[in-house]
Amino acid sequence: MSGHTVTSFDEDLGAIDRIIRDMGHFSAAMVDAAVAALLNGDVAMAQRVVADDAVLDTRQRELDERAITIIAKRQPMAQDLRAVVGAIRMASDLERIGDLAKNIAKRVTALEKSVAPKGFSHSIETMGQLVHQQLERVIDIYIARESEALNPLRTDDEKIDVQYTAIFRELLTYMMEDPRNITPCTHLLFCAKNLERIGDHVTNIAENAYYIMTGSQLPANRPKMDETGTIIPLA
Amino acid sequence: MSGHTVTSFDEDLGAIDRIIRDMGHFSAAMVDAAVAALLNGDVAMAQRVVADDAVLDTRQRELDERAITIIAKRQPMAQDLRAVVGAIRMASDLERIGDLAKNIAKRVTALEKSVAPKGFSHSIETMGQLVHQQLERVIDIYIARESEALNPLRTDDEKIDVQYTAIFRELLTYMMEDPRNITPCTHLLFCAKNLERIGDHVTNIAENAYYIMTGSQLPANRPKMDETGTIIPLA
Numbered sequence: 001m002s003g004h005t006v007t008s009f010d011e012d013l014g015a016i017d018r019i020i021r022d023m024g025h026f027s028a029a030m031v032d033a034a035v036a037a038l039l040n041g042d043v044a045m046a047q048r049v050v051a052d053d054a055v056l057d058t059r060q061r062e063l064d065e066r067a068i069t070i071i072a073k074r075q076p077m078a079q080d081l082r083a084v085v086g087a088i089r090m091a092s093d094l095e096r097i098g099d100l101a102k103n104i105a106k107r108v109t110a111l112e113k114s115v116a117p118k119g120f121s122h123s124i125e126t127m128g129q130l131v132h133q134q135l136e137r138v139i140d141i142y143i144a145r146e147s148e149a150l151n152p153l154r155t156d157d158e159k160i161d162v163q164y165t166a167i168f169r170e171l172l173t174y175m176m177e178d179p180r181n182i183t184p185c186t187h188l189l190f191c192a193k194n195l196e197r198i199g200d201h202v203t204n205i206a207e208n209a210y211y212i213m214t215g216s217q218l219p220a221n222r223p224k225m226d227e228t229g230t231i232i233p234l235a
Numbered sequence: 236m237s238g239h240t241v242t243s244f245d246e247d248l249g250a251i252d253r254i255i256r257d258m259g260h261f262s263a264a265m266v267d268a269a270v271a272a273l274l275n276g277d278v279a280m281a282q283r284v285v286a287d288d289a290v291l292d293t294r295q296r297e298l299d300e301r302a303i304t305i306i307a308k309r310q311p312m313a314q315d316l317r318a319v320v321g322a323i324r325m326a327s328d329l330e331r332i333g334d335l336a337k338n339i340a341k342r343v344t345a346l347e348k349s350v351a352p353k354g355f356s357h358s359i360e361t362m363g364q365l366v367h368q369q370l371e372r373v374i375d376i377y378i379a380r381e382s383e384a385l386n387p388l389r390t391d392d393e394k395i396d397v398q399y400t401a402i403f404r405e406l407l408t409y410m411m412e413d414p415r416n417i418t419p420c421t422h423l424l425f426c427a428k429n430l431e432r433i434g435d436h437v438t439n440i441a442e443n444a445y446y447i448m449t450g451s452q453l454p455a456n457r458p459k460m461d462e463t464g465t466i467i468p469l470a
Contacts, residue, residue, distance in 0.1 A: 064320075068320060072312055072316055075310045078307075081303060081306060085299075085306075085323070088320070088323070088324075089323075172418060175414070175421075176414045182410045182417070186407060186424065189421065189424075217296070
């Protein structure tokens with residue numbers, strides 16, 4: 001961020017950084033609220049999460065318009081251009097994270113009158129916390145431009161996947177124990193999957209942050225993936 | 236695409252269009268193959284779909300690099316800039332469609348030794364065909380720059396959602412009938428969800444195509460959404 005003669009360009013980039021930071025914290029709060037609403041069957045809180053999604057959509061459009069104006073007006077080269085294009089991509093991932101939090105919140109209505117199996121809440125709470133921490137961290141690392149902090153973040157994402165696979169197995173067991181668990185557990189399965197997908201978007205953000213800071217891409221194959229596709233069928 | 240004095244710019248844009256077209260047809264073929272592999276329990280075909288995903292990743296990177304080079308070298312304004320930025324977004328959606336087809340294919344291994352409920356294959360086949368047609372159509376409309384054809388496409392996407400909701404209900408019923416159906420049906424549920432998500436990405440592509448052609452955004456709220464979150468629990 002140093003060495004520009006046109007300091008107003010730095011101001012333009014700074015404004016984009018602030019939108020990314022705001023979107024990051026806002027979406028992380030949405031994830032927290034969605035999981036809390038799910039665990040407590042709190043329909044009112046869930047409805048707020050659903051409504052909040054529009055805020056992220058608006059901020060994403062704002063960022064896109066600013067980014068395009070910057071490209072058109074300043075015609076940035078190399079690193080500056082990467083920062084602008086990378087920010088467009090990050091905003092897109094953050095907007096998707098908001099969508100996924102909204103999807104979790106929308107299932108709260110379906111689950112309200114069902115009973116989630118006891119003992120399950122701890123697993124999903126742990127997964128929600130992991131995802132929330134990863135999201136806050138990647139945004140902080142990006143704002144501070146600490147590229148060397150991004151690689152451990154990607155490895156840590158595997159913890160989310162391990163947790164997701166454990167939840168997947170756990171929910172299948174509950175469904176087999178009692179058919180009345182099938183509908184609520186199916187909704188919970190999608191909630192867990194949404195958290196896992198939020199983890200994927202965090203990985204995308206980490207990749208874009210790396211690209212912005214270094215100009216090179218992290219390897220194409222992310223270490224993480226949903227392993228439940230290869231779980232040996234239990235029934 | 237008319238009236239440029241620098242005709243090599245049109246050539247640059249044409250090259251980007253060709254990548255979008257190739258990625259579109261390639262990802263549509265992956266969707267077809269993934270659903271066919273699922274219906275026939277064809278593990279070899281599924282493995283080809285998983286391997287094919289790398290092709291889309293490579294093409295997306297190629298498009299991104301070309302797009303950034305065009306912006307840096309030609310400094311396009313207004314409509315041309317929109318076309319380049321819009322193409323970056325479309326390629327990102329197409330790459331995600333490939334990921335989702337790959338996710339379907341990965342479940343074939345898990346399902347191989349299970350038995351999918353009879354009668355179910357028709358529902359998922361229909362959904363796969365709908366998604367495939369929508370994807371082919373949006374790419375054709377974009378390449379032909381027929382903006383007026385995009386709105387009916389968005390409305391048609393509701394058919395995919397209706398089909399998905401029907402499949403969701405159907406699978407819950409199978410799971411309740413026999414606990415041995417729970418594991419295979421859970422995998423099939425995710426496959427159907429992946430098809431529904433591919434439909435979402437097709438909608439994103441339609442929105443970006445509209446933006447490229449007209450300079451304005453389609454309304455923020457898409458008409459489509461997963462309605463299974465509000466299905467009254469059956470058990």
